[in-house]
Amino acid sequence: MCGIAGIISQNINKDKVKEIDDLLSHRGPDDKGFLFLLHNNNIIKTKNLDNFDNSKLALIHRRLSIIDLTESGWQPMSDQTNSFFIVFNGEIYNYLELKKELETKGYTFFSKSDTEVLLKCYIEYKENCLNKLIGMFAFAILDIKNNELFLARDFFGIKPLYYIYKPNLFSFSSEIRPLLTLLNKKKINKQQLYEYLANNLTDYHYNTLIKDINQLESGSFLKVNFTDLNNIKIIKQKYYTPKIEELKDITxxxxxxxxxxxxxxxxxxxxxxxxxxxxxxxxxxxxxxxxxxxxxxxxxxxxxxxxxxxxxxxxxxxxxxxxxxxxxxxxxxxxxxxxxxxxxxxxxxxxxxxxxxxxxxxxxxxxxxxxxxxxxxxxxxxxxxxxxxLAGYDGYSYLYILELIKKNKLFQAFNFAYNLSKNPTKKNMFKLALKLIKRKLLFFLYLKNNKNNKNNLNLIPPYLNKEYFKNISFDYLNYFIHHRNDNIYDLVRSELKNTLFITxxxxxxxxxxxxxxxxxxxxxxxxxxxxxxxxxxxxxxxYIISSNGVTxxxxxxxxxxxxxxxxxERKDKIGFTPPEKRWLFHMKNYITNLLQTSNLPFFNYSYIKEHYIKNLENLDTLDFTLWRIINTIKWIELFNLQID
Structure with missing residues (x-):
């Protein structure tokens, strides 16, 4: 696990490289390394920024040593011909098996690291190497001959990778803060802000909450050609989509x-x-x-x-x-x-x-x-x-009831919900199923597509300023209902995929x-x-959710x-559940001061004052919405962000 970053530009500022390196230091406190590609195509690899010279490309690596703790695992790493260079964050768990495979093809290795295996796997198979990997990863490989930078992120997005792209600038990083140093204006993405405040939806989209900073989506790669530094070109492609087809004959x-x-x-x-x-x-x-x-x-x-x-x-x-x-x-x-x-x-x-x-x-x-x-x-x-x-959340059981109803398996739906109701944490599920059976409703939370913007404004929560968000797109709500469109007879499987990659x-x-x-x-x-x-x-x-409602x-x-x-035998679902209401109660003076001094244009402060500030003494009224409001105010303040 490490921190990686890179810049492609006509003029790379030494101070910016140092600042980015410092901001990634917590990801790799064991070592650091830099690579600079000069305008004459000479290469400098160094640990010391004093060796920095005028360059058109910089790669930055902060190392957390896990596999091969020696200097042989130092990055940026190159192959023996100095044609390819890699900075890598993550682990390739099947690197030993891949190493043996590559050795049969004539490759030799100077280290015991998974980084070298990954580099040579790419040299041999190019982007087809990705589906050979078992691991979590975000990496960049520089191909000197073709003036190309190849970036990839793992199948599920376990490891992060963010980037800025403009015709005369490309930069990437394991984290957002290093990229903020390259922006003249740090503006909030209004659409993403709304989706977070209204539905707690983040991280699923290539856009982030910061304008001009994107993330490479899970299971995707990016090719960056920098032959012309005033016309940098990128190509993005999805390399992984899960192959899911029901195994009907398996016992x-x-x-x-x-x-x-x-x-x-x-x-x-x-x-x-x-x-x-x-x-x-x-x-x-x-x-x-x-x-x-x-x-x-x-x-x-x-x-x-x-x-x-x-x-x-x-x-x-x-x-x-x-x-x-x-x-x-x-x-x-x-x-x-x-x-x-x-x-x-x-x-x-x-x-x-x-x-x-x-x-x-x-x-x-x-x-x-x-x-x-x-x-x-x-x-x-x-x-x-x-x-x-494995369908660990209550919502999957709810969808299973709907799926059985849609298939006209009403007795099974009734029996499933009844068994589920014996679990004290899911006692309302039986009533819910009876109501659904009676109505035979499938789209229980379906938001009809209404092109009338005035009606859409009713979807905006009351703690937000409807005028500020009046032009917001509500297309993202399809992510909460898309499984009903993919296969209305396979709701649970679609929702499992949905929660894996989106919500x-x-x-x-x-x-x-x-x-x-x-x-x-x-x-x-x-x-x-x-x-x-x-x-x-x-x-x-x-097999995943039993007839007795066991997830x-x-x-x-x-x-x-x-x-x-x-x-x-546990039937409850808790996880990292803190006493949030107690915690917020102990912060009531802090929260009150924060809300009373805040003046952000997208909040409805009269509603917030009436429903939150006045009720901080009442633990039962506190909820996740209050936390999102507090979090947003402090986030804007700490990152010094600009608002349209």
């Missing part, structure tokens, strides 16, 4: 065995490292299954786990954490966060995340990674992505990347490989005998 037992086999393979690959590895542990099924599988495969390994707990909180998962730690003989570490602590870290948290986020659960994760850093662990495994492929996982992966890298920690997510994901999404839905059903069955039964 439950066959599918269960295959899931266990693939999950074991993923865990083994994700444990490849030259430094010690720990795990995050929430006490839920996903993280508990990761640590349990590690101990099953390697019983004698000394494994550190890191958990967030809250005292006197009804949703605390501490008892489940303790069950796993005790049964698996783990070295457990816990961080206990006091209600008043968020306020002292809020600025650093917002700066680290770079763009606004949905709730204070991000702070819980931030504190876990801080704890990991304090215990000198550089790599951890985490369960991100499991809910999106859920992109946000979560950004949170995880920024929180982990804030403390120079590499966080790995073993649920997210194409093979594992595509297999699960191709299974019959009743992650086949995964629970596959991990029996490995993950503790008390964990696998």
């Amino acid at each position: 439950f037992q066959e599918a269960k065995n295959k899931i266990r086999e693939l999950f074991f393979k993923n865990i083994e690959l994700h444990l490849r490292s030259d430094v010690p590895i720990g795990t995050c542990l929430s006490g839920g099924i996903d993280s508990s299954s990761i640590v349990s599988t590690i101990k099953y495969l390697y019983p004698n390994v000394e494994l550190h786990t890191f958990s967030f707990v809250v005292d006197n909180f009804e949703l605390s998962e501490e008892k489940y954490i303790d069950i796993v730690v005790k049964e698996k003989n783990l070295i457990g570490h816990k961080v206990r966060v006091k209600d008043e602590e968020l306020i002292s870290d809020i600025d650093d948290l917002i700066i680290s995340q770079e763009i606004p986020f949905g709730s204070t659960s991000i702070y819980a994760q931030y504190r876990v990674f801080k704890l990991i850093k304090e215990n000198n662990i550089k790599v951890v495994l985490d369960g991100q992505g499991a809910d999106e492929i 859920s996982l992109p946000n979560l992966l950004r949170y995880e990347d920024r929180n982990s890298m804030r403390f120079s920690i590499e966080s790995r997510v073993p649920f997210l490989t194409p093979e594992f994901t595509e297999f699960i999404l191709s299974l019959p839905i009743n 992650k059903y086949i995964f629970r069955e596959a991990l029996k005998g490995i993950t503790p039964d008390k964990i696998l």
